Amino acid sequence: MANLVEQAKNQINRLLAESLDRAAAKGELPSGAALSGTVEVPKDTGNGDFAANHAMAGARALHMAPRKIADALIANIELEGSYFASAETAGPGFINFRLAPAWYAEVMAAVQAEGQDYGRSDALAGQKIMVEFVSANPTGPMHMGNARGGVLGDTLAEVLSRAGAQVWREFYVNDAGNQIEKFAASIEARYAQLVLGEDAVEFPEDGYHGDDIKELARLFLEEKGADWLDRPLAERHAAMARFGLDKNLPKMKSDLQRYGINYDEWFFESSLHESGFVADTVALLTERGWTYEKDGALWLATSKILAEGLRRAGKSEKDIEKLELKDDVLRRANGFYTYFAADIAYHRNKLEVRGFDTVINIWGADHHGHVARLKGAMDALGLDGEHRLEVVLMQLVKLMRDGEVVRMSKRTGKAISLGDLLDEIPVDAARWFFNSRPDTQMDFDLGLAVREDSENPVYYVQYAHARICSVIRNLAAEGHEVPLAGTVDASLLTTEQEREVVKQLAGLPDEILHSAQARDPSRINRYAVELAARFHRFYNACRIKGAEPGVLEARLLLADCVRGAIAVCLGILGVRAPEQM
Numbered sequence: 001m002a003n004l005v006e007q008a009k010n011q012i013n014r015l016l017a018e019s020l021d022r023a024a025a026k027g028e029l030p031s032g033a034a035l036s037g038t039v040e041v042p043k044d045t046g047n048g049d050f051a052a053n054h055a056m057a058g059a060r061a062l063h064m065a066p067r068k069i070a071d072a073l074i075a076n077i078e079l080e081g082s083y084f085a086s087a088e089t090a091g092p093g094f095i096n097f098r099l100a101p102a103w104y105a106e107v108m109a110a111v112q113a114e115g116q117d118y119g120r121s122d123a124l125a126g127q128k129i130m131v132e133f134v135s136a137n138p139t140g141p142m143h144m145g146n147a148r149g150g151v152l153g154d155t156l157a158e159v160l161s162r163a164g165a166q167v168w169r170e171f172y173v174n175d176a177g178n179q180i181e182k183f184a185a186s187i188e189a190r191y192a193q194l195v196l197g198e199d200a201v202e203f204p205e206d207g208y209h210g211d212d213i214k215e216l217a218r219l220f221l222e223e224k225g226a227d228w229l230d231r232p233l234a235e236r237h238a239a240m241a242r243f244g245l246d247k248n249l250p251k252m253k254s255d256l257q258r259y260g261i262n263y264d265e266w267f268f269e270s271s272l273h274e275s276g277f278v279a280d281t282v283a284l285l286t287e288r289g290w291t292y293e294k295d296g297a298l299w300l301a302t303s304k305i306l307a308e309g310l311r312r313a314g315k316s317e318k319d320i321e322k323l324e325l326k327d328d329v330l331r332r333a334n335g336f337y338t339y340f341a342a343d344i345a346y347h348r349n350k351l352e353v354r355g356f357d358t359v360i361n362i363w364g365a366d367h368h369g370h371v372a373r374l375k376g377a378m379d380a381l382g383l384d385g386e387h388r389l390e391v392v393l394m395q396l397v398k399l400m401r402d403g404e405v406v407r408m409s410k411r412t413g414k415a416i417s418l419g420d421l422l423d424e425i426p427v428d429a430a431r432w433f434f435n436s437r438p439d440t441q442m443d444f445d446l447g448l449a450v451r452e453d454s455e456n457p458v459y460y461v462q463y464a465h466a467r468i469c470s471v472i473r474n475l476a477a478e479g480h481e482v483p484l485a486g487t488v489d490a491s492l493l494t495t496e497q498e499r500e501v502v503k504q505l506a507g508l509p510d511e512i513l514h515s516a517q518a519r520d521p522s523r524i525n526r527y528a529v530e531l532a533a534r535f536h537r538f539y540n541a542c543r544i545k546g547a548e549p550g551v552l553e554a555r556l557l558l559a560d561c562v563r564g565a566i567a568v569c570l571g572i573l574g575v576r577a578p579e580q581m
Contacts, residue, residue, distance in 0.1 A: 001120045002110035003509040004103060008050060008083050009039040012097055015077055015084075016054050022076040029072050033061045041503075048088070048096025049503070055093035066093025104499065105490035107506045111561040112485045118568050119508040124165035124516060130350055131157040133362035134256065135172040138248050139183040140212055141417035142255060144397040145364050148442070150418075151434040151574065152394055153362040154261045155521035158572050163516035168356070169263045171256075172346060175245055176270045177339050182207060184237035187244050190217030195226050216244045255419050259427060260574040272345045278337050281345040281381070282330050290380045296333030300340075303327050305376040309386065328373065344377045351383045360390045360519065368393055392519050394438040401446045425449045428575045432458035435573055436522050452581075457529050461566060462578055464532035468563040469579040471544060475556060478545075482560045483553045492554045497538040501558060504531045505565050512572070521572070528569040535562045 016035060024031035037054030055070035062069055070089040077087055083103035090096050111118050133153020136146045154169070161167040174180070186207035193201045194217055203209070220228075220243050228236055249266075256262070272278050282298065285291050290301050303325035310320050330341040350359045363370075371391045378385025399406040399416060406416065421430060429449035436442070454460045472482060493499060508527065515523040544555045567577040 001114055001117060001509065002106070003121065004107045004110060004506045005041065005510055008097075008099070008103060011083055012039045012050060012052050013054075015079070015082060015087075016052060016073055016095070019073045019077040022078075023072045026076070028076070029064070029069065030062050033058065035061075042096075045503075047090055049099045050097040051090075052095045052097070053093070055089075055095060059093070069093065070095050099499075101489075101491035101493075104493060104502045105485065105488070107502050108488070108490065108557055108561050109485035111505055111564050112557070115564060116568060116571060118565060119512045120162045120164070121509060121513055122164040123513050124160065124163045127165045128168075128355065128357045129160055129165045130168045130170055130354075130356045130359045131160070131362070132170045132172055132350075132359065133157075134261075135174070136252065137174055137179055138245055138252065139179055139208055140210055140248070141419065142252060143417060144399065144421070144444075145394075147259070147418045147421060147430065148394055148397050148434040148438070149362045149364070150256060150259055150261050151431045152392070152438050152521065155431075155435050155524070155573055156360065156362070156392070156516075156519060158574075159512055159515040159521050159524065162572065163513050165516070168265070169261075171263045171266045173249070173266055173268045174339075175241075175268050176273050176342065177336075180241050180245075181237065183244055184241035186213045187217050187220060187240040188236060190214050191220055191240070192229060194218060194221050195229060212248075216247055219243075219247065251419075255417075255422070258422055259418065260431060267346070269342055269346065272342055272349065273337070277349065278342050278345040281348050282337065282341055285330070285344075285377075285380060288380060288382075291330065297329050298331040300328045300330050300344075300377065300380075302373050302376060305380050306372055309376060309379060340373070343374060344381075347374060347378055347385075347389060348381055348383065351378065351385075351388055352381075356388075358388055358390060360392060362392050362394065365393045365395050367391075390519065392438065395441040397434070397442045397444055399446060400443050406446065428462070429456075429458050431574045432525065436525050438520070438522060457525070458575060459581075461528045461532045461570065462576070463581055464535050465563055465566045465570070465577045466579060466581040467539070468535070468559050468566075471539075471559055472556070472563070475545060475552075480552065480556060483557055485557060488554045488557050489550055490554060492551045493558065495538075495542055497534070497541045498555070498558060501531075501534045501538045501562060504534050505561055508565055508568065524569050524572050528566060528573075531562060531565060531569070535559070 013036075016037075020029060020033075020035045023029040024033075035054050035058045037052055037057035039050055039052045042048065042051045055073060056066040058069060059066045067089065070093045073095060074087055074089055079085070079087060079100075083100055083106075084097045085100040086098045088096055114120070131153050133156075134142070134146050134150045136142045142150075157167045157169050182204075185204055186209075189201055189203045189207060190213055193203070207213075220240060224239070224243070228239070231239075253266075282291070285300060286298070290305060292299055292301060306323075306325050307320050310323075328340050329338050330344075331337050347359065350356050371393075374391075375385035375389050378389050399421075425446060426449070433442075433444055433449060448456055449458075450456075452459050454463075475481075493502070504527075511523055511527045515521045538558070542555055544552060544559060546552075547555060570577045
């Protein structure tokens with residue numbers, strides 16, 4: 001797919017290389033030397049649209065002052081048929097290039113021709129990447145951290161896909177271990193209170209105290225009857241845990257689907273235990289010499305694994321000692337495997353069994369201490385956890401209303417869940433705001449999320465899309481259809497506002513790629529806001545309706561290209577692109 005910014009940079013490199021050859025042939029520059037440098041888009045484009053530093057970078061090789069090299073290159077450059085109208089020397093030896101109408105025309109042609117695929121590339125082609133996100137504990141409703149992690153993971157998966165990677169979205173269901181036993185015991189206690197009377201049964205102090213547990217117990221009694229207290233404990237707990245999961249998981253799936261999130265797979269922790277894969281993974285670590293027994297438990301020598309990695313990274317023994325590294329239990333004295341053992345097995349399954357080149361986990365910042373330990377365990381298994389396992393840490397979310405922190409739902413009077421949030425604000429607003437700045441703690445302003453003005457960025461961008469759709473409809477009613485790019489004279493787009501819009505359009509392919517490479521899809525939010533801002537400046541400064549023949553068509557095409565690019569951005573973010581507002 002077209003990336004006109006990159007194509008322009010490549011063309012500058014070629015033009016300067018050809019100019020060097022011509023200057024050398026005339027004896028104006030030394031022959032036999034290669035010329036390399038970087039081409040950038042300057043923040044201030046008043047002196048040019050692209051700036052090259054080749055003359056300064058080549059000064060040593062050519063044994064000449066950069067300014068003299070730049071002047072010789074300018075004197076011998078041939079721009080006819082290129083993307084550039086002019087080139088000139090600036091400062092100590094920069095070479096500034098100004099774009100010609102041909103480049104602006106090609107940008108609009110690419111946006112129009114590629115439609116919803118505009119910005120796609122094959123830069124990450126051949127990479128098989130898993131993004132695991134949300135993976136909320138299935139013992140209760142999803143909370144705000146899940147809401148943020150959900151949209152961040154889903155949007156990251158989308159930009160990775162658009163950058164050419166083969167992407168797999170996964171939810172890891174923790175349906176085994178201590179939390180499931182506690183879940184079953186909590187349902188059992190509430191069930192017993194319903195059957196025997198609330199005062200007859202004491203609720204476990206470390207149980208799950210939410211009203212959702214009471215509701216599960218009530219449904220279990222209603223559907224299964226009152227005789228389960230006579231069943232064996234293991235049978236009782238297994239049935240109640242299964243019942244609770246069978247109720248909770250469909251609700252989690254429906255909440256996430258309502259939020260615009262669908263997964264390729266819901267992977268169950270229990271499958272790792274039932275297949276013997278956890279035991280096999282622990283045995284493999286033992287075989288490799290990374291475990292030891294103590295107090296009847298089996299331990300992973302995490303401190304030793306991490307210390308070796310730190311030494312390879314050049315850390316001193318004193319620095320390593322200061323970290324006070326600790327080991328981890330893999331199998332308890334009672335024979336049960338820990339959550340960490342299952343997590344190691346799960347990531348071995350991702351990397352070794354299913355063969356993902358890279359696995360990316362979206363975790364809350366409170367899990368930061370777990371990152372190095374899990375990477376180290378993968379290294380101990382020979383799976384290069386340092387490079388193949390990535391963790392994107394997101395910061396906490398605070399819900400705010402009128403400057404006050406909100407902890408309870410207005411509708412239910414309980415702690416706000418994802419479902420409660422989506423009852424209060426539009427999905428579009430939730431997805432937009434939760435994808436913003438994941439590396440910083442977020443104050444989510446519920447009032448701002450529903451405002452219909454330019455202060456609300458999602459409304460601002462959606463309004464730009466709807467406004468353009470309205471312009472296109474109105475002009476179509478007067479007989480002016482959006483023209484094909486090849487029929488438009490781009491040289492008629494002469495104002496700064498028009499050209500700034502085209503430049504922003506040209507930047508979308510780079511923005512998608514950089515979002516994928518930096519694992520930061522919030523770049524798409526910022527890009528879309530800037531594109532909408534440039535459109536509004538253009539629309540206010542340049543008439544479309546009533547413009548002279550030729551100019552009207554060029555501006556109408558430009559507006560439609562903005563509409564298409566905004567639709568691409570909103571599609572990446574999982575946000576609607578409305579045609580009317």
